[in-house]
Amino acid sequence: MEHARPPPELSMDGSPVGRADAWKKWKTQFQLFIKAAGVHKEDPAVQASLLINLIGPDGFDVYQTFTFEEETERDDVAVLLKKFDSYFGVKPNITLARYNFFTRNQTEGESINQYVTALKILSKNCGFSSLEEELLRDRIVCGIRNTVVRDRLLRSDELTLEKAIKICQADEISMDCSRQLESDVGRSGRASIDAVQARGRDRGAVGRRWNANSCESRAPASRRGGNAAVGRRFEPRPSASAPATPCPNCGQFCELRSQCFAAGVKCYICRGPHFARMCSNKSKKVYDVCAENYDKDSDSDGGESFFVSIIAKAPQGTYAEDWYETLRGKRKSSFGLVDLETPVKRVRTDSETHTPISPWEIKQNKINLIAAKARIAKLESIVTRQQSIQKEMQILFEDDKAHLMEQHKRDERSVSDMKERVQFITRREQELKEDYNMAIKEHKESKLKWENERNELQKQVAELKDKLLDANVSSKDQLSEMKKDMDELLQALEGAQQEVEILKKEVARQTARAEQCTTLRTQVEKQTLELQTVTNKLKEIEYERDSYKDWQQQVKTAQKRLVNMAELEKEVVRLKATERSLRDIACNKLVLEEQVHLLTTKVEALQPMQQELHDAKVKIATLESALEDWKTAARNHGIESARNLTATLESALNSQLTAVANSSQAGAQLAQLTEEVATLKFERDKATAKLNDLQIVRKNQESLIHRLQKRLLLVTRERDSYRQQLDSYEKELTVTLSGATGAGNTALLSARVEQLEKALQGYRDVLANQDQESQAKALDSARAEASKYREEAEAAKREVSKLKTQRDQLEAHLEKLAAPTKVLHLADNPAAAAQKQMEVDLQSAQEEIKSLKAALREGGSRACPEELQQLRTKLENSRIKLQRMKEEFTSSAQEYRDVCYMLLGYKIDRTGHKNYRISNMYAESSDEYLTFTLCDDGIEMVHTDYSASLGELVELHLHHHHSIPVFLSALTMELFTRTTMQQEITGS
């Protein structure tokens, strides 16, 4: 990989942006080189040293300035690249890059591919991002040199970059192809040759020799040289001060050897460092080398130009006087887009061909001129367009500029803001410093204070220590005193202990006494027991005494009875008399006994009867009991009971088992029977079918028999008739033989005919009778059989249906017996839940009832004693209050009455409902009172004895004035005057 070309040294010229760009470029180149040379696989240190080596002197200087945190980093290529990045790290100016991008037009001779790549490179730094493709496309459209292509590009809608490039390339290729065609055509055509000829003519004066001077003079605005066909290329440059003598190498007037066109060129004749035409070796003389056609008119529009590279002399003999030129044509497009090599032309140049300019040529030139002018106009339009684009660009640029300016202003503003902020911060800092100083001062002051305080406290501590010492001393004194006290107390304790011992002894003594007391008490108890036994004995003795007294009384009564003995003897006599009478009666008794005997015999006869009756009764009873048992059993069958149930259950089970067995048997039988029935049916069907067949056969046979019989009869009768005929014939024969013929014959014949007819009739009758009888008989018998079979079939069917029903019943029974169902239900069903709920409710209700009952039983006394107490106290209080109120009321009422009495002079008493009695203060006696009743319309005075005596006042005040108060006051006045009068009277 040593073939990889290392990047050139990094140049540090130009602006910082340029340098950054250069660095970027160099970096990518370097990385590519490393990759290409295979160094990237090696140690980073090697890469680093390679980098330093390749970067060149300027870069090395920069490298010297770097500082590294660690020495190992110096050998790390990545670190170095980063360092360089940061060193050159100036951001590319986007505006500038954009300006470069937008002003980049296609240069002359630049192919579309080159132009596009250049644009793409430029667009990299512009930061177009998503717009990049579109802007590239626009740039191509604007910057392309060929106006025809531009038109086409502008014409196509939905133009993309790719499309644009394709269009341009296609145009290029088509141009090439057309040019090639043109050149091919031009090989035989005149136009190009004419041009050569024309130039040839121009140069004709100089001759065949190449004149460098003329070349120089005719190529004032030299252009890039075309591609040399033989690999020799040079570019004539304008020179300000050309030397007098031409260069021996290049044949031109070059200033310096280094600028010589033939530098690094080898002559293909002698291999010397000069052009072949300057070669001194004349064995292979190049007569004329190069001539370029620079037509002044066609120059500006980039018309065709040719230059001759080598003109070789043809081998002698063949074309003695002809020169052959090897030409390389070069055609330039108006934009110099494509360099096209035309095939080598062979032009025949002849020195004898130069002639004066013909009018046709002039015409041609004029045409060329007009074409050129048209081109100029076109170009001018392009220029104007370019200018407009430039203007647009300028506008864009200005916009950008304005934008940048604004940004600048904004930045300035922000800078000023930042400055203000910085000032503010500095101010704040100063304030904070002041605060800090103040705080430090305070701190110092407080420190001083605290130190003072500490000192004071230390002093206090020392004082307290002294005090503690004093206190210790005093406590020691106290301790000794306490010890003394303790000793005293100990002595007292000892004394107390002694006393305790004494007391203990006394206690022992007391206990001994107590024991004695207990023994005494037991003795006393024994004595009391004895006393009780004695008292019991005493009581017994008393009881015996009482019984003895009873005995004495009995003895007395016996003595009394002995006294009555005589009377008893008298009675004995009387009894003897009665005995005699009784003997008589006994005699009578014998008679009676005989009668009795008779009766007894009768009774004996009756006894077996009675026995029988009794037995019958017993039987009836037993039967009744049995009946009852049966009844109970029958009753119990439905209802559950103890013994009968078990018995019945067992019997039922047994019966079930037997039933099961029976049912199985029955099922089997049923199956058998059904099978048998089926088979029987089948057989029956078969039999009936056979029977039918047989009947038919029989009928046939019977009919046959009948026929045969009839035939037989017929045959027999025929035979008989034949016999008779034979007989008659014989008779006839005999008759004829005998000699009697004639009339006798006819008679015989008629008789025979009659006989035959009779026989025929008989046959017919027989036939008819026999046919009818036989048919009827057969029919009857068949019918009878059929009916019989039908009956049988019906019977079988009935049986089948019966069996079926039986089978069904049995099957149902069997199913029941075989698969008794099990009843299942969910354990937590709603019924159970409801039941539970109910039980819970019931229980709670019962509990409540109990509690309430208990509460009721305990009654009001204990139900709520507190409340009761409270109520009682309340009652008491209210009573007391009531009493007090009454007292108050009575006192106040009394007071009121008294006051009324004192003030008004009347004592008012309520004597009943709405009745009031008024007695005056100055009344002479208690009888003098007035009564008033309260009415609906006021108060009325009731007539009294006293009121009758006051007729005048009543008349005046009540009847006249209708005023009771006036009447009362008048009465008061009168009474008062009366009393005063009396007093006066008494006084006087």
Added chain:
Amino acid sequence: MSQQVKNSITLRGSAQIVCEYLKFAINSVLFQRGLYPPETFKAEQQYGITLLLSEDAQIKNFLTNLLTQSEEWIVNKKVSKLSLIIVNVANKEVLECWDFNVQYEDGDAELSKEMKETVGSKDLKKIQQEIRDVMLQVAATISYLPFLDCRCSFDVLVHAKTNCDIPEKWAEAEPVAIANAQNVQLKTFSTSLHKMETVVSYKLVD
């Protein structure tokens, strides 16, 4: 191929139809007989008529437990009868008994052979129509059933075969008998695999 197109009901599907019917029938009875307050029921369209389903979580839970187990049993042909009994809570007297007799049928023999399992070929619409008729009859029973004037609750007894295992949460119960019972046979419906016979028996009060 015409057999394939034909409507086919599997044993499981038939059991599901039966259980669905039971669910609606039981709910309907609970509603019609006023065992639970009417506001706890929610109307739902089924079989082309409006039926009422209890919203009570306890009842719902009970019915789902019951019917899932019953479906299993019906599929395995273990059940012959389900009885919904209405019990007087106070004295445990059975007042009403709704018997749902399950009978097992063979279905479509040809189709079963083809499908290699027991299937029926009855049209679902027709089955639902039959069920609807039964449901309407259930709703109409209120006109002649005696009024339940005491606190009542219900339970469902499953008459299963004796060889059937008793699952968890289930227990054996005593068979019930109603004294002086009056039986009313309602319409039957069939899924061509199961035939459901509904009988209500109630205590005749003189």
